């Protein structure tokens with residue numbers, strides 16, 4: 615590597631990636647733990663059996679975009695929807711079209727660890743402004759950050775990763791009013807939001823420079839299928855069509871994603887269960903004396919630990935893989951099945967006792983009310 619004429623900004627960089635370890639309980643990348651049913655797998659097998667592999671796929675993925683628009687509702691049609699291989703490719707298209715050399719993207723930190731990589735890969739300057747201590751983003755923060763940085767792309771993540779924090783619609787609306795460029799709301803976890811948390815989709819009709827991105831990786835239990843999408847004004851979609859690689863979405867991906875969408879109620883049926891596990895876990899962690907960020911996503915950020923790496927390793931030694939990410943002292947755990955959550959709690963109790971964590975509140979056997 616040292617001898618290669620690599621772009622200087624790539625020298626010494628490591629490829630992105632949470633560890634992919636083969637352990638009993640994987641709670642580190644916010645996947646939906648429930649695999650597809652045999653019936654859905656059979657339907658996917660039929661769709662994938664003959665997607666027309668000798669021909670190039672539909673470059674515009676029109677049938678899939680029609681299905682995605684129908685899923686989103688809000689009066690959207692295929693001309694409002696763009697799709698790509700995961701929302702990471704959607705984000706890349708957006709930055710290729712609206713960022714680029716001499717331009718900036720601004721987000722509120724801490725946030726998703728992939729954003730700086732999309733920016734780097736598209737030659738877009740990456741800027742951050744700090745969130746409030748409780749990880750929220752309010753109108754004053756947005757106003758001040760926009761006034762200071764004049765970003766070409768303002769990126770709001772709601773619910774945010776790794777904190778789980780939602781951004782209110784009033785703040786998104788204000789962002790659309792004050793931002794000089796595009797406003798992108800990353801709603802990768804929107805389906806997990808507590809009820810009554812509205813989507814920025816409802817603002818699209820009023821704001822032509824607003825983009826809402828979604829993914830089938832999380833609530834839809836389709837991370838392996840690689841399908842992300844956005845909703846926006848048709849002109850935004852047309853801009854993405856200019857920068858995308860020709861035939862970027864394979865015939866197999868389009869066919870399989872359409873089957874998954876046709877089974878949306880089944881695939882989304884575990885969302886309520888995952889939300890319940892998340893809320894139970896938040897209460898349990900707080901009862902143990904830990905700090906926990908309010909979360910609308912399918913994960914929980916908790917802390918704070920003097921040595922979070924030691925806690926992370928202790929859990930891993932007990933077969934539970936979570937994520938060492940976010941601000942120093944915090945750890946993130948995905949909501950899983952009741953069995954996985956029980957394994958996590960058991961392991962954390964053991965780690966806390968072994969490390970004699972300060973402030974840890976033991977569970978009371980047969981606690982009285």
Ligand SMILES: *Cc1c(COP(=O)(O)O)cnc(C)c1O
Nearest residue numbers: 700701702726775802829831842
């Ligand atoms: C997981 C995640 C995504 C989804 O990425 P895909 O490429 O669609 O799998 C997008 N944004 C955030 C903040 C995420 O955490």
